[in-house]
Amino acid sequence: MSDPVIELERVVKRYQSGEEVIEALKGVDFSADLGEMVTIIGPSGSGKSTMLNMIGLLDTPTEGVVRHDGRDVSRFTGDELTEERRSSIGFVFQDFHLLPMLTATENVELPSMWDTAVDRRDRAVDLLERVGLGDRLDHTPKQLSGGQQQRVAIARALINEPNVVLADEPTGNLDQDTGETILEELTRLKEDENVAIVAVTHDDQMLEYTDRTVEIVDGVIQ
Amino acid sequence: MSVSELLWRFPSAQMAWRNLGRNRLRTALAALGIVIGVVAICSLGMATVALQQQATSQLGSIADEVTVTSGQDSDTDGVTDDQVETIRNLAGDAEVVPQKTNSTEITARNGEEARMSVTGVTNAAALYNLTSGNAPDRLVTGALISNDTAARLGLEVGDPVEYDGQLYRVRGFIEEDGPSFGPPGGGGELVLPESALSDQDHYDSVTVIAEDGDAATEVGNTLDDYFNTDDEEELGINTFGGADQVGGFLDTLSLALLAIGGISLVVASVAILNVMLMSTVERRGEIGVLRAVGVRRGEVLRMILTEAALMGTLGGLVGALGSLAVGMVVFQVITGDPLGALGWSSAQYLAYGFAFAVVASVLSGVYPAWKAANDRPVEALRG
Numbered sequence: 079m080s081d082p083v084i085e086l087e088r089v090v091k092r093y094q095s096g097e098e099v100i101e102a103l104k105g106v107d108f109s110a111d112l113g114e115m116v117t118i119i120g121p122s123g124s125g126k127s128t129m130l131n132m133i134g135l136l137d138t139p140t141e142g143v144v145r146h147d148g149r150d151v152s153r154f155t156g157d158e159l160t161e162e163r164r165s166s167i168g169f170v171f172q173d174f175h176l177l178p179m180l181t182a183t184e185n186v187e188l189p190s191m192w193d194t195a196v197d198r199r200d201r202a203v204d205l206l207e208r209v210g211l212g213d214r215l216d217h218t219p220k221q222l223s224g225g226q227q228q229r230v231a232i233a234r235a236l237i238n239e240p241n242v243v244l245a246d247e248p249t250g251n252l253d254q255d256t257g258e259t260i261l262e263e264l265t266r267l268k269e270d271e272n273v274a275i276v277a278v279t280h281d282d283q284m285l286e287y288t289d290r291t292v293e294i295v296d297g298v299i300q
Numbered sequence: 301m302s303v304s305e306l307l308w309r310f311p312s313a314q315m316a317w318r319n320l321g322r323n324r325l326r327t328a329l330a331a332l333g334i335v336i337g338v339v340a341i342c343s344l345g346m347a348t349v350a351l352q353q354q355a356t357s358q359l360g361s362i363a364d365e366v367t368v369t370s371g372q373d374s375d376t377d378g379v380t381d382d383q384v385e386t387i388r389n390l391a392g393d394a395e396v397v398p399q400k401t402n403s404t405e406i407t408a409r410n411g412e413e414a415r416m417s418v419t420g421v422t423n424a425a426a427l428y429n430l431t432s433g434n435a436p437d438r439l440v441t442g443a444l445i446s447n448d449t450a451a452r453l454g455l456e457v458g459d460p461v462e463y464d465g466q467l468y469r470v471r472g473f474i475e476e477d478g479p480s481f482g483p484p485g486g487g488g489e490l491v492l493p494e495s496a497l498s499d500q501d502h503y504d505s506v507t508v509i510a511e512d513g514d515a516a517t518e519v520g521n522t523l524d525d526y527f528n529t530d531d532e533e534e535l536g537i538n539t540f541g542g543a544d545q546v547g548g549f550l551d552t553l554s555l556a557l558l559a560i561g562g563i564s565l566v567v568a569s570v571a572i573l574n575v576m577l578m579s580t581v582e583r584r585g586e587i588g589v590l591r592a593v594g595v596r597r598g599e600v601l602r603m604i605l606t607e608a609a610l611m612g613t614l615g616g617l618v619g620a621l622g623s624l625a626v627g628m629v630v631f632q633v634i635t636g637d638p639l640g641a642l643g644w645s646s647a648q649y650l651a652y653g654f655a656f657a658v659v660a661s662v663l664s665g666v667y668p669a670w671k672a673a674n675d676r677p678v679e680a681l682r683g
Binding site for chain 2: 131136156157163167169175177178179188189191194235238
């Protein structure tokens with residue numbers, strides 16, 4: 079296997095919270111490869127979300143290095159990080175976060191909507207068909223069930239052909255059976271699209287599908 | 301093709317349109333604020349135009365005239381030929397009509413008597429309208445006479461009138477329905493060639509007829525500067541201060557009314573600012589998602605500014621249409637001609653009102669848009 083697609087090296091993140099400084103990550107090392115699903119577990123307040131923000135290029139570390147595709151992105155500006163996310167990171171959220179006024183297809187197209195030069199309509203429709211929503215293309219989120227909404231979100235995460243997909247509690251708002259289908263979907267797409275999937279979860283069911291589990295406690299990988 | 305399909309090529313506009321559609325009542329109420337602001341500013345502006353038109357038509361042409369007479373400190377008992385020549389040079393395009401005046405008593409063949417003012421003038425056409433035909437612009441023979449007086453005296457065209465021992469044939473009747481500046485008593489006016497009053501060396505008055513009231517004021521000021529100083533009044537310059545004052549009053553009135561209209565538009569923009577701020581705060585998490593999936597700051601900014609602009613455009617359009625209706629009613633009431641509202645002098649307020657609405661709305665959107673665009677996605681995602 080080649081170099082890891084995403085890599086954290088001795089990453090430290092400190093926040094100023096009122097008078098005191100909180101150290102959310104205390105020198106974290108982490109990496110994920112293409113075609114791999116890694117699950118991060120840990121109690122709340124352990125630094126899971128902060129870690130996911132680093133991996134998702136939503137935030138930069140106080141110390142240490144974050145590499146994406148072999149490039150050091152730790153000192154990127156906000157706008158540079160936006161470009162990086164736009165071109166190669168996908169997001170799946172716990173409560174789906176679809177835009178209520180857009181149809182399923184439009185929601186999938188959203189990340190590339192401002193690139194008027196590229197027509198992503200065909201890929202959006204193709205992705206929706208692959209997650210089993212070929213007959214729901216023009217439905218708005220309100221007209222879809224939770225599991226269907228999460229599948230739209232998965233299609234959205236893949237629209238820009240990313241190499242990393244971040245999933246923050248992807249089954250957290252779904253019942254057992256629906257959660258299972260979502261996890262099957264993610265596993266299948268991970269292979270089809272050859273992406274690294276990094277998930278954060280409390281859900282034990284997820285551990286059956288993951289290739290590797292990383293536990294973080296109090297800002298330190300166990 | 302639906303509006304949203306048309307907007308597809310403009311993603312910010314597309315998103316803005318959808319966002320506005322999510323809470324139609326709120327959008328409509330915010331736009332209503334703009335509508336009211338635009339209607340206020342436009343219809344008040346149009347009302348002042350109607351008042352101005354009405355005032356101008358009532359004052360008639362005298363507002364355009366400057367009357368020059370001999371000043372208090374003049375050595376002569378009238379305006380001299382040299383002074384008339386200077387006035388002609390200073391007045392530019394305006395017509396300069398020197399006149400000599402006197403008064404006389406006329407006895408008609410039917411025994412009626414009338415005391416009349418006599419005006420000796422060459423360019424009669426510039427000063428008088430006749431009931432039939434045109435006054436000559438070089439009056440060298442004959443006479444013009446007020447139509448009322450002529451009727452009373454039983455005079456017809458071709459009849460002779462005597463002044464200073466000379467006979468003049470009546471050539472036409474002067475229309476008296478305009479403003480009359482005959483002597484008190486309303487004895488009417490007899491207009492003769494200048495030569496009839498040749499025993500007077502100087503002109504009693506000079507009328508300068510300018511393009512409009514403003515031009516007349518300008519000519520008046522120019523003449524005043526040239527001939528008079530603070531201490532010495534060589535010539536009396538009368539620009540019909542009345543008309544001037546009416547104009548000044550209307551200008552003040554229209555400023556005051558526009559200020560009231562402007563305030564209501566400011567109130568409307570504050571309402572839009574509030575609505576935009578609320579809706580961006582509500583959508584904080586959603587905007588965080590946009591930013592997370594790679595939508596640029598500038599794109600979020602454009603989207604929210606477009607929302608404000610669309611609201612302003614919508615409100616501005618409806619407001620302009622409403623104002624047109626109100627303006628036509630106002631014109632009907634004040635001048636009796638509803639179509640007067642369509643003239644540029646009044647319709648321009650519709651354009652101003654519309655432009656003001658769009659600009660004010662976009663300005664109100666700047667802060668919410670900037671705030672939303674610069675929110676860190678990590679923070680925004682937490683909602």
